[in-house]
Amino acid sequence: xxxxxxxxxxxxxxxxxxxxxxxxxxxxxxxxxxxxxxxxxxxxxxxxxxxxxxxxxxxxxxxxxxxxxxxxxxxxxxxxxxxxxxxxxxxxxxxxxxxxxxxxxxxxxxxxxxxxxxxxxxxxxxxxxxxxxxxxxxxxxxxxxxxxxxxxxxxxxxxxxxxxxxxxxxxxxxxxxxxxxxxxxxxxxxxxxxxxxxxxxxxxxxxxxxxxxxxxxxxxxxxxxxxxxxxxxxxxxxxxxxxxxxxxxxxxxxxxxxxxxxxxxxxxxxxxxxxxxxxxxxxxxxxxxxxxxxxxxxxxxxxxxxxxxxxxxxxxxxxxxxxxxxxxxx
Amino acid sequence: xxxxxxxxxxxxxxxxxxxxxxxxxxxxxxxxxxxxxxxxxxxxxxxxxxxxxxxxxxxxxxxxxxxxxxxxxxxxxxxxxxxxxxxxxxxxxxxxxxxxxxxxxxxxxxxxxxxxxxxxxxxxxxxxxxxxxxxxxxxxxxxxxxxxxxxxxxxxxxxxxxxxxxxxxxxxxxxxxxxxxxxxxxxxxxxxxxxxxxxxxxxxxxxxxxxxxxxxxxxxxxxxxxxxxxxxxxxxxxxxxxxxxxxxxxxxxxxxxxxxxxxxxxxxxxx
Numbered sequence: 001x002x003x004x005x006x007x008x009x010x011x012x013x014x015x016x017x018x019x020x021x022x023x024x025x026x027x028x029x030x031x032x033x034x035x036x037x038x039x040x041x042x043x044x045x046x047x048x049x050x051x052x053x054x055x056x057x058x059x060x061x062x063x064x065x066x067x068x069x070x071x072x073x074x075x076x077x078x079x080x081x082x083x084x085x086x087x088x089x090x091x092x093x094x095x096x097x098x099x100x101x102x103x104x105x106x107x108x109x110x111x112x113x114x115x116x117x118x119x120x121x122x123x124x125x126x127x128x129x130x131x132x133x134x135x136x137x138x139x140x141x142x143x144x145x146x147x148x149x150x151x152x153x154x155x156x157x158x159x160x161x162x163x164x165x166x167x168x169x170x171x172x173x174x175x176x177x178x179x180x181x182x183x184x185x186x187x188x189x190x191x192x193x194x195x196x197x198x199x200x201x202x203x204x205x206x207x208x209x210x211x212x213x214x215x216x217x218x219x220x221x222x223x224x225x226x227x228x229x230x231x232x233x234x235x236x237x238x239x240x241x242x243x244x245x246x247x248x249x250x251x252x253x254x255x256x257x258x259x260x261x262x263x264x265x266x267x268x269x270x271x272x273x274x275x276x277x278x279x280x281x282x283x284x285x286x287x288x289x290x291x292x293x294x295x296x297x298x299x300x301x302x303x304x305x306x307x308x309x310x311x312x313x314x315x316x317x318x319x320x321x322x323x324x325x326x327x328x329x330x
Numbered sequence: 331x332x333x334x335x336x337x338x339x340x341x342x343x344x345x346x347x348x349x350x351x352x353x354x355x356x357x358x359x360x361x362x363x364x365x366x367x368x369x370x371x372x373x374x375x376x377x378x379x380x381x382x383x384x385x386x387x388x389x390x391x392x393x394x395x396x397x398x399x400x401x402x403x404x405x406x407x408x409x410x411x412x413x414x415x416x417x418x419x420x421x422x423x424x425x426x427x428x429x430x431x432x433x434x435x436x437x438x439x440x441x442x443x444x445x446x447x448x449x450x451x452x453x454x455x456x457x458x459x460x461x462x463x464x465x466x467x468x469x470x471x472x473x474x475x476x477x478x479x480x481x482x483x484x485x486x487x488x489x490x491x492x493x494x495x496x497x498x499x500x501x502x503x504x505x506x507x508x509x510x511x512x513x514x515x516x517x518x519x520x521x522x523x524x525x526x527x528x529x530x531x532x533x534x535x536x537x538x539x540x541x542x543x544x545x546x547x548x549x550x551x552x553x554x555x556x557x558x559x560x561x562x563x564x565x566x567x568x569x570x571x572x573x574x575x576x577x578x579x580x581x582x583x584x585x586x587x588x589x590x591x592x593x594x595x596x597x598x599x600x601x
Contacts, residue, residue, distance in 0.1 A: 063560065065559075065562075066560060069562065072562070146557070148557040148560060148561060149557050149560045186544070187460050187542060188460050188542045189542065189544055190543065191538060191543070191556070203438065203439065203442045203444070203459075204443075204444050205442060205443070314561075318561065319561065320375060320558075320563075320566065321375075325375075325377060327545075328377070328545035328546045328547075329376050329377070329546065
């Protein structure tokens with residue numbers, strides 16, 4: 001039996017050594033389409049140069065929560081690159097496809113690039129929106145997705161909350177009032193970030209879109225800088241969209257090695273450069289300096305520092321009966 | 331008894347079990363993870379109650395409006411001949427065929443403040459997109475074919491001689507419609523109403539684009555269920571689903587009983 005296994009092992013190694021076609025599935029969230037299209041091509045080239053194998057990476061995009069759910073329900077992702085750690089935690093917890101401490105496996109909380117929440121306003125900024133205080137003013141119409149269904153919207157909600165805490169000597173009651181005022185100004189809560197962008201840009205609803213920084217830049221690029229302006233508030237949240245290898249699926253596909261390399265390469269100079277080019281803030285300071293013009297300086301708070309991590313933030317704010325529900329209940 | 335009864339009944343039960351009962355049982359199974367007090371708390375959350383009111387209310391109104399106008403459409407299609415009738419007939423099925431998300435996006439575009447219809451309504455102070463009215467509009471759109479397609483064949487079978495006979499016996503037009511035509515149509519109309527209503531209850535794609543999805547105001551129950559799923563709360567999601575299921579079943583059963591009753595009433599009247 002042992003010899004049989006050895007032969008099997010040896011032959012499978014032999015097969016993989018001569019294999020030229022590797023397939024990876026990267027399950028990602030909504031606004032990373034452009035980023036990963038470019039990155040996949042770069043990685044395939046790098047991997048072919050290094051090993052001679054060709055890698056084809058397929059991408060899947062959608063709301064972060066929905067994507068995580070799909071993986072829990074059996075979508076065979078080799079790697080996941082989602083909007084927030086809470087969603088990958090859920091994969092670890094519900095389906096046990098990767099260890100609970102996955103976020104410690106790669107540098108910088110497993111987030112090779114970061115982003116933040118900024119404002120997109122119509123050209124000329126007719127409502128004079130400069131900071132969060134202006135967003136909650138009466139008569140300002142605000143577009144943001146539903147925090148219950150959108151990862152980006154949760155970052156937005158927490159950014160507003162953090163600003164209010166800062167402005168009111170960390171008074172939670174005042175912070176809640178502030179965020180409640182903000183959501184009173186929201187006429188549409190789309191289910192995802194792209195939906196909100198469409199509402200703001202194409203359906204021309206709202207005075208300000210609270211958006212991912214990369215999404216705001218993309219809207220400028222796609223629809224013209226003559227139509228919109230990006231406003232960077234004085235304070236926002238450091239959004240960390242993490243990446244992870246889905247151990248069990250990768251092992252089953254025999255792609256563990258290449259999946260790991262795929263994520264490691266995000267931290268390389270080229271990977272960082274592609275992130276910067278696609279309006280994500282690179283972790284590497286050298287690369288970040290190259291794209292400094294795109295990224296205004298602002299005070300950034302972190303989820304762990306300000307809110308005690310995702311699990312706690314989720315429980316306090318977004319679970320049923322949390323602060324978000326209170327906003328809408330009389 | 332006709333031969334083959336056992337075999338066909340066996341197939342029927344097997345098929346219904348496979349396609350309908352097993353998935354439904356899974357919903358109940360998943361909900362049973364919750365204790366009774368938890369279950370009760372979930373299904374009576376303020377945002378859940380608000381969503382039932384909107385979902386059932388808007389679906390009912392939409393089905394009702396469709397019953398009225400769908401009947402007229404079917405009547406025109408059956409009784410009159412005009413240029414382009416075949417095209418109009420085909421148009422009726424469009425809401426069936428269109429992916430609901432496409433319908434939703436189109437309606438949202440049309441009714442938003444800069445859309446074709448929206449900009450006409452705005453000066454009148456009527457806002458459709460992102461209000462409850464928008465939900466009603468979307469549900470009306472998707473429900474129309476159900477009424478037309480169930481009423482149409484019955485109308486086709488309805489002999490105009492019946493009306494002529496009634497007229498020759500001195501009935502006026504109103505009496506003819508009320509006493510002769512409507513009783514015959516009633517069972518089909520009720521079936522169409524039930525189908526349109528049931529379809530509207532479960533509708534998701536077209537509504538979320540036009541509803542605005544503001545909690546307590548324009549969130550339909552299916553969206554609330556999606557929200558729970560997005561937060562990986564399967565048990566809560568299925569608890570809400572169970573409410574939808576039970577309520578829909580009771581309503582459909584009631585409509586079926588009503589239909590059976592009108593049928594009986596008809597046949598006893600004719601006899």
